[in-house]
Amino acid sequence: MLSYEGEQFLGTGPIMEKLNSLPSVQHKITSFDAQPSFNNAIIAFVSGDLIIDGNVSQPLKFAQTFHLAVGGGMGYYCHNDLFRLNYG
Numbered sequence: 005m006l007s008y009e010g011e012q013f014l015g016t017g018p019i020m021e022k023l024n025s026l027p028s029v030q031h032k033i034t035s036f037d038a039q040p041s042f043n044n045a046i047i048a049f050v051s052g053d054l055i056i057d058g059n060v061s062q063p064l065k066f067a068q069t070f071h072l073a074v075g076g077g078m079g080y081y082c083h084n085d086l087f088r089l090n091y092g
Contacts, residue, residue: 006085030055032063046072046080054089065090 006013006022013019033052041047048070053063066089073083 005083006087008087009089027057030058031066041071044074045083048072051090065092 006019008022011022013022031052031054033050035051036048038046038048049067050069051065051067054066055063066087068088069084069086070082071084072080075081
């Protein structure tokens with residue numbers, strides 16, 4: 005499940021459709037924290053700046069939390085993803 009600016013998207017198809025509909029975005033990570041979670045999972049929190057369509061003069065602040073669960077082809081998969089722009 006992906007929660008993005010108050011909207012929720014469940015399943016690979018709807019999540020990929022939402023992500024592919026976004027403009028060109030570059031992430032500049034300023035902080036990252038991770039902790040082990042239940043059943044060998046990992047919970048992570050990231051914050052930083054988004055540069056949209058190359059507009060480096062007006063980056064947007066963001067915060068994102070995601071839960072990586074054991075499984076999938078690479079050993080982990082993103083089970084939950086919470087994303088918010090930080091306005092102010």
